[in-house]
Amino acid sequence: MLRVYGIKNCDTIKKSLKWLDKNEVDYEFIDVRQQPLQKETVNVWLQQVPAESLLNKRSTSWRNLSDEQKALEDTTKIAELIAEQPTLFKRPLVQSGQAIHCGFNEKLWSERYL
Template identity: 40%
Template structure:
């Protein structure tokens, strides 16, 4: 089953859900804020996406972090921050089972097979 990870109120996530709805491919929607982010789920995502690629340094959550939390970022620190603040994860994430796609632009999911 295809899973779309994101946030309910994120505009880009809404566009991604609309694209998936239009494709007719069944998918599960996972809201990172409401459904949560467990350590095993984060590790699953990190099997296919580098940790620093997954970390959203443009988010409001990132901007609101204390400066000491942002300094000297490494993989372990990024993991800890994402577990504490799931909204630090770039979104949406589309997990097809074979790959995880980060972000969404119109047409990005046109090649997804059900």
């Protein structure tokens, strides 16, 4: 079963969940506003996905960070930051077994999840 992390009111999440439902893919949705992220969870993600791929640098949350926060390279500090501000990761984040994928791409999802 896929674990899909995101925020319920995010347009990309809505589109992603609709696609999963339409294609009858079994998943569990975790709304990170309702179930806050733990830094340990984010650390697991960062072992699979580089911070550059995980961080949503187009988000308002990213733009509101200090230059010092944007320059962080320590994955533990990055994990703490994402756990505190879950809108900083690219949505949806899909965990399939040990594999982690960020973002919605219909073609890729068709290859991976169907």
